Amino acid sequence: MDRARIFKSILWAITGLGSAALATRFLIGLGAIANMNDAVPWGLWKGFNIFPGIALAGGGFVMTAIIYIMAREEYHKYAKISVLLAFLGYLTAATALVTELGLPWLVWHPIIFWQHHSPLFEVSWCVMLYLTVLFLEFIPVPLEETSRFAKIRIFLTKYKIVLVFLGIMISTLHQSSLGSMWLITPEKLHPLWYTSLLPILFFLSAVAIGPIMLILAILVITRIYRRRTDSQTLSKLGLLSVFGVLVYGLVRLIDIGVKGKFAMIFDGSWQSTFFLVEISLMVVIPLVLMGVRRLRNSSGSLWVASLSAVIGLGFDRANIAGIMLSVDGPMYTPTLFEVLVSLAIISAAILAFLFGIERFKIWDTKWEDPREKPESHPDFDRSAEVWLGTPRLAGRSVYSLIFVVSLAVGFAIIPGKRIYSDGVQEVVSQKAYGGDTLCIDGNRDNYGVTFDHKAHVVRNSNDSSCVLCHHMNQPNDKQSGCYSCHRDMYQTTDAFRHDWHADPANANIGCMECHAIDQERLATTAKACDQCHKDLIPPGATITIEKYMAPSYTDAMHFLCIDCHRQKAEELTDKPDLALCTTCHRWKHPNHLQDEVAEKYNHPYFNHVVLPQKGSKEKGH
Amino acid sequence: MKAAILTDVTKCIGCLECVAACKKTNKLDRDFPRSWHKNDGLSARNWTSIVEKPEQHYIRKQCRHCLEPACVSVCPVAALYKTKEGPVVYDPDKCMGCRYCMVACPYGIPRYDWDKPAAYVQKCHMCIDLIKQGKQPACIEACPTQATIFGDRDQLMAEAHRRIKDEPEKYINKVYGEFEVGGTSVLYVSDIDLEFLSYPLKPGTEPLPDTMKPAMEAVPPVFVGMGALMGGVYWICRRREKLQGEKEGNKE
Known part of the structure; x- marks a missing residue:
């Protein structure tokens, strides 16, 4: 197999794996595959796809400015490829955005609901407009393949300069506004990154490193298709971009110096290390490798410099859009599936890019008027030494197979616990006998009430005392947790299951089994539970069945304790007053209890509440 | 009138009646602990919560309803807006789920339906419907010790200062929410430091929307x-x- 085919097979496999995760996200929700949470609402897709994606696609407007406005003829052969690269870059960002929006089908809302104070409003307008501009800039290329739509093609080619102007103006706005978006977070973003110059820095870095992304793309495809690299033009373009990098680096460092934050760079914290890595990748390495004449002309240093600059820019955006934001809550690490979706979006874009290169006349030296010399476009590049590309359809079956298989694998590896829940839904208590000290933590927020279970058991005549407090009203009831009926902290719950009762009572006809025919069908007027279930309440239990509503967890626990203590307080004088909340609700975290309680914690039965295995399905009640 | 809430941390006994009332009034579904919850008790289905702090301090957490809210200024579709009564309110019909409000909020208040295919932002709206009817928010109504009270912001501010002045040894000499981020509608007086309610790098007194104004203009x-x-x-x-x-x- 040739290089191109291996490369494309890998991309198809990644796309397949990611598509499975993507489908799960749309069917079940973001929580099913992503680790984003209430403290970190924006995750990998923002920090890895959207912000870096748009910045790196900035090469499109910079190159059109250089070629069409500054009239630098030597770069003309890169005009189409830079537009294609920018178009696909924006498409990846837009796809990632749609993926991570909560209501993706409403992505067009900024068109009708205006809010001009918001940078995101401006960005979304600009991105929509610029995608259109890029589409119009690129569409003449595929239209050359067909004789239809010739008028449109000629029109677009003729007025291309208008599109170029529009593209530059729109890009300037949204590249900088992506920086403005972070001005609202002075209390979250690390001071080494937060500055009022963020919009300017975002614009400058996109201008500087956009063309470097183009260099990298050309290096990659020439390697894949075994073509000769025109390293002279590329290094010239590199030198041009390095000026931009220099300006960016100077503005950034001077800004940090002026604000008196220079010492922070070397204070040894992990943030300062990240900053140094970022600056070296983004500014120092490209500056040395592309700035020094001797190094610039070797293709090896071009490779290293452009890779480093591109990774550095991505790192910078990831830092601002995530890593350097202070988190007040659970830490965020992207799941495998978030990574797969990220990579799948990029892989699909690269596949589209390669398709464009193989299929269309991207490589002509000039964007000529097609009316003049319709047959003059070279097929790929006349200087190519090796016949390029595979036959158009040859790979199709292989790629389809790879995609389908990896899609299936993708679905297979998504664990059920992510789909249904990875939280705790139900408590199954096991070995409830003899637990010495219980930690009653109804909402499982890690603030529990310690309960001296053993003392209560001993005081109430040992084993026969269980039913005084515990319901034993289900068949073989030894394990059902309080939570199986008292499901919510605060809300009362309907303990009666109509669907379970309807079938044995002959479905709908059987209503009259419980509801009297002349009465309104209400829970209060229906037959009581214990009229059928004779053994519902075990002898000796303190509970009574008065209504079909199970009390909320809080009420159940409180009444159980408080009522009993109130009764006992009439006989005995040493009962603690449970009417005071703080008698039980101490502030201490159960893991850091005072020493005397901590001893009891080490008892083997203490940890009697066993959380269900992760991955157990949420049971419907 | 500018609707506001004053919470006196020294009076709160942590009974959670406000939380229960909130869930009941707003018909919030039952809630299970999930991995995406923060550790403060708030979630998409808990719009107010009690944060426990050492030595029997209970601090009710809820949306601060800033006078110049960051969430409103960043929302690209104006789904969040400041009402003339004072509360910051959410319109689910406009929202597209970008979660920029969650990024922007200096107190980390808005929460998200992470487990739903159609997911919305969820936060306290100060029972705007009840306020419009001339009633009090449900949480205020439910409080047994009047630790949290409702009223006009200026009057509550005067009341807060009066309490601090009457018992200067009991309270910290600061009304939380008076100046932070341009002032908030939910005020606190307390005998412990409440800086933990905001992010580690403290927000200043400058309204957050002002940070973006020069760039947007x-x-x-x-x-x-x-x-x-x-x-x-x-x-x-x-x-x-x-x-x-x-x-x-x-x-x-």
Whole structure:
């Protein structure tokens, strides 16, 4: 197999794996595959796809400015490829955005609901407009393949300069506004990154490193298709971009110096290390490798410099859009599936890019008027030494197979616990006998009430005392947790299951089994539970069945304790007053209890509440 | 009237009646602990919560309803807006789920339906419907110790200062929410430091929307300016090309 085919097979496999995760996200929700949470609402897709994606696609407007406005003829052969690269870059960002929006089908809302104070409003307008501009800039290329739509093609080619102007103006706005978006977070973003110059820095870095992304793309495809690299033009373009990098680096460092934050760079914290890595990748390495004449002309240093600059820019955006934001809550690490979706979006874009290169006349030296010399476009590049590309359809079956298989694998590896829940839904208590000290933590927020279970058991005549407090009203009831009926902290719950009762009572006809025919069908007027279930309440239990509503967890626990203590307080004088909340609700975290309680914690039965295995399905009640 | 809430941390006994009332009034579904919850008790289905702090301190957490809210200024579709009564309210019909409000909020209040295919932002709206009917928010109604009270912001501010003045040894001499981020509608007086309610790098007294104002006001001039600049460059380059062409033509 040739290089191109291996490369494309890998991309198809990644796309397949990611598509499975993507489908799960749309069917079940973001929580099913992503680790984003209430403290970190924006995750990998923002920090890895959207912000870096748009910045790196900035090469499109910079190159059109250089070629069409500054009239630098030597770069003309890169005009189409830079537009294609920018178009696909924006498409990846837009796809990632749609993926991570909560209501993706409403992505067009900024068109009708205006809010001009918001940078995101401006960005979304600009991105929509610029995608259109890029589409119009690129569409003449595929239209050359067909004789239809010739008028449109000629029109677009003729007025291309208008599109170029529009593209530059729109890009300037949204590249900088992506920086403005972070001005609202002075209390979250690390001071080494937060500055009022963020919009300017975002614009400058996109201008500087956009063309470097183009260099990298050309290096990659020439390697894949075994073509000769025109390293002279590329290094010239590199030198041009390095000026931009220099300006960016100077503005950034001077800004940090002026604000008196220079010492922070070397204070040894992990943030300062990240900053140094970022600056070296983004500014120092490209500056040395592309700035020094001797190094610039070797293709090896071009490779290293452009890779480093591109990774550095991505790192910078990831830092601002995530890593350097202070988190007040659970830490965020992207799941495998978030990574797969990220990579799948990029892989699909690269596949589209390669398709464009193989299929269309991207490589002509000039964007000529097609009316003049319709047959003059070279097929790929006349200087190519090796016949390029595979036959158009040859790979199709292989790629389809790879995609389908990896899609299936993708679905297979998504664990059920992510789909249904990875939280705790139900408590199954096991070995409830003899637990010495219980930690009653109804909402499982890690603030529990310690309960001296053993003392209560001993005081109430040992084993026969269980039913005084515990319901034993289900068949073989030894394990059902309080939570199986008292499901919510605060809300009362309907303990009666109509669907379970309807079938044995002959479905709908059987209503009259419980509801009297002349009465309104209400829970209060229906037959009581214990009229059928004779053994519902075990002898000796303190509970009574008065209504079909199970009390909320809080009420159940409180009444159980408080009522009993109130009764006992009439006989005995040493009962603690449970009417005071703080008698039980101490502030201490159960893991850091005072020493005397901590001893009891080490008892083997203490940890009697066993959380269900992760991955157990949420049971419907 | 500018609706506001004053919470006196020293009076709260942590009974959670406000939380229960909130869930009941707003018909919030039952809630299970999930991995995406923060550790403060708030979630998409808990719009207010009690945060416990050492030595029997209970602090009720809820949306602060800032006077100049960051969430409102960043929302690209104006789904969040400040009502004339005071509360910051959410319109689910406009929202597209970008979660920029969650990023922007200096108190980390808005929460998200992470487990739903159609997911919305969830937060306290100060029972705006009840306020419009001339009633009090449900949480205020439910409080047995009047630790949290409702009223006009100016009056509550005066009340807060009066409490601090009457018992200066009991309270910290600060009304939380008076100046932070331009002032909030939910105020606290307390005997412990409440800085933990906001992010580690403290927000100043400057309203957060002001941080973006210069950049956003520069947008139209930059748009036109960039066009003009590029037009100038284009004209110069074309002219140079033309002159060069003429020169070469003359040579021949």
